[in-house]
Amino acid sequence: MHSLTAKLIAQHLDKSASITLHKQLYSAIRQCILESSLVADSRLPASRDLAKALQLSRNTVLSAYEQLQAEGYIYTQRGQGTFVNKTQPRNPQLTQHELTSSLLYSSEVQLSKRGEALLQHASSLPTQWTALMPGAPDVNAFPHILLSRIQSRIARQPKLDQLIYSQHGGSTRLQQVLAHYLASARSVHCEPEQILITEGIHQALDLVTRMLCNPKDNVWLEDPSYWGTRAILRMNDLATHAVKVDDQGLVPPAQGHLPNPRMIFVTPSHQYPLGSVMSLSRRYHLLSLARSLGAWIVEDDYDSAFRFSGTSIPALQGLEADAPVIYIGSFSKTLYPALRLGYMVLPKTIAQQLKTAHCELYHGGHLMLQDAMAEFIQNGHYASHIRRMCKLYAKRRQHLIGLIEQHLGKHALGSYNSNAGLHLILNLASNKDDIAIAQAANEQGILVRALSKYYLHEKRVKGLIVGFANTPVEDMEKAFSQLLQCIDNPQYTEPEH
């Protein structure tokens, strides 16, 4: 009988040179079982016998048997041998009914409610770089070679703790360098241990809201505000309340006007997107209000590095000892977005907890890159790149202002545009459809965005958010004239009543 089985198997062997012997054997036996040439509970030859019959090594046979057993085709009984399993693997040919039985897998896939809401408000642009895009730095101007050289040097002899998951909220060297840098550049006061290195501002916002807010908790958010913050608040099921903004930043609401917040989200150094700088008096007011309400302030200092005149105002974080402020920043605007490096400065009372949570939820890494960044900052490359960019962006900003004033008049410039940041607000008359205008411009590769889309409440102001940082002066004129055509297109203007 055994020799018969061996013959049967031999007939099924596909002796292609490209397939290893044990895989040939495995496939042959599997096929015999699937075709029922070998039936359930029939005994297979002992490995030694089969090896001899097929002129294979015994190890080859053992490997094939092991694989078949792992997959459930065969089983062994101690002292009795190897047998074909009763439970034959079912045929991979599914009935059409099975394939289409559930709507779940059809084109109408059911997303979660939070998922639906996220996609319904999705605001990432399909293109991430062309003329006049707000928030985009000039990524070509970055000294890639300098950073890359430091990285290669580190990668030649990496240390063990650069290769494993981060254990202390990121590279301790970058934490030290950043603590020093943020103290002098932004008047942020902290110990290196309070710094948590993140993948960017989105991850920072996600972490603090998940760790410090329960679903349905009230939070205050500037109106208008960054779409990314709104997306994360929505995903984490918070009740977001819009707070008005004026030329001094967020206007603290009158007592009792809004439900007490668990968190207050602000962009004091350059309100996003309107551009006002929060005044010092307003900052002290906000700190005092947060303390009295028992709320955390989340200070998003996203483009504080670019201020083209005047000194910058100290960050909220550093204005008072132990301020109830979580300070977040990133290198996406100062260097380039795909770098994915950001940081949070955490109050001492929650630093360790949030670092542990970060590890549990996201598992940090990229430590060679973080150490390279520490060296890049320490060597002065970072500060000198920012100085160079400030000069470049100031020129581009002036040029854009000139174009706006020349073609649309001074009143077209948003009144809160402070001399800072990477974009300007261009006002539109209330009968203009800024969304349609932005859409038409986007289709021509002019990546301005519609201001009205950045509001939470109904009193939306019409306008365009126009970036200048990524567009060289020599390209700006053409891009702007294309934009003008979209603005002037009567199709996007409602007739006066």
Place this chain on the structure above:
Amino acid sequence: MHSLTAKLIAQHLDKSASITLHKQLYSAIRQCILESSLVADSRLPASRDLAKALQLSRNTVLSAYEQLQAEGYIYTQRGQGTFVNKTQPRNPQLTQHELTSSLLYSSEVQLSKRGEALLQHASSLPTQWTALMPGAPDVNAFPHILLSRIQSRIARQPKLDQLIYSQHGGSTRLQQVLAHYLASARSVHCEPEQILITEGIHQALDLVTRMLCNPKDNVWLEDPSYWGTRAILRMNDLATHAVKVDDQGLVPPAQGHLPNPRMIFVTPSHQYPLGSVMSLSRRYHLLSLARSLGAWIVEDDYDSAFRFSGTSIPALQGLEADAPVIYIGSFSKTLYPALRLGYMVLPKTIAQQLKTAHCELYHGGHLMLQDAMAEFIQNGHYASHIRRMCKLYAKRRQHLIGLIEQHLGKHALGSYNSNAGLHLILNLASNKDDIAIAQAANEQGILVRALSKYYLHEKRVKGLIVGFANTPVEDMEKAFSQLLQCIDNPQYTEPEH
């Protein structure tokens, strides 16, 4: 009057060379206002006059005024001049009452419920690398120079779309290379467009659960299972149901025994942590079950690359056309954890939606690294590194098995230990306290983990999860003898009843 004000300001000027002139002037005026030497609504000198009086350029004065205005210290009235503001910034000296008024900022910070739960079950080890750590590859054996060379070459002349946020779920080149690689290595069948590059398995799990599950949805999870999966399910408020595991992997529960799941989480290629390989018949059964229940299968193929004998079983994803499977993998085990690169293979029906959601929630980047990895795989470096590591780990595994059998006997080896993966299960008697033993070993730098902690339900099996991949044969003996001392310590054995 103006000359008096100018004199007052001059008296407050700190002419240190290290401070810019406009900052000197800004500080002087600010101090006058804070001291009330300049009172509310008093007029400041015109910029031209003050410049003349102090022998400064007019631009310097304008800068200082601009800054003071931005901070709310002064205001201008058109045609009338510049005045000291009524709203004086409040004194930074807070009362003790204000500082301590809220418990929120004290040492008893209130975390969210999800945050509390996360930390309560926190399982990341404070140390991420010493002897016998499960799941840790030998990060020193990785050819860092090869990858670094490719990276430097790319960084010398980066392309624009490597520097901005990722728009297509990651590097299209890496998606293409991975689609090809996974087809041949894991029998995964997909178009490159179905691949989403992630920061690792945690991010992949987070994204699918948030996007496809509502809070309180039922999900099935192998028991025991990976703590990281449990942490993310808990954070996203899912109702997790434990499913038994045997030597063929997850045991499909009898009909009606568990609530119908929205998602089923499995580790078919090497059950984590028990080590069984899901048989082919079980795989078909699970696919059929998922279809009939309308559930998604999440296939975590975390260490499928390391199989020391036999061919590996095709991934669930590739067993049927359009299988309801989300396949996830990472380079953390094959290369090194801090690399932070992983991938998901998404069903076509949800690929675009999940890629958009990834962009909205996390903003992808690291595209130069991803392109470098594509080249690393394409050049064959990845496959040859895995081959080399397989040989190395097989030796280490054999050595560890030898030590266990020699000192504790054959029965001490977990019965599901398949010839794969980066760890083994060492059985302990039920009167042993595996948590205390692991704790004692950890304190000596032996990073084994207690098996009973990986269970969701009460019938916890006692044992240790022992890694072998990161521990050279020559170091294993010493580490193992230290571990033996902990196991034999009568302190960690309950007396027999």
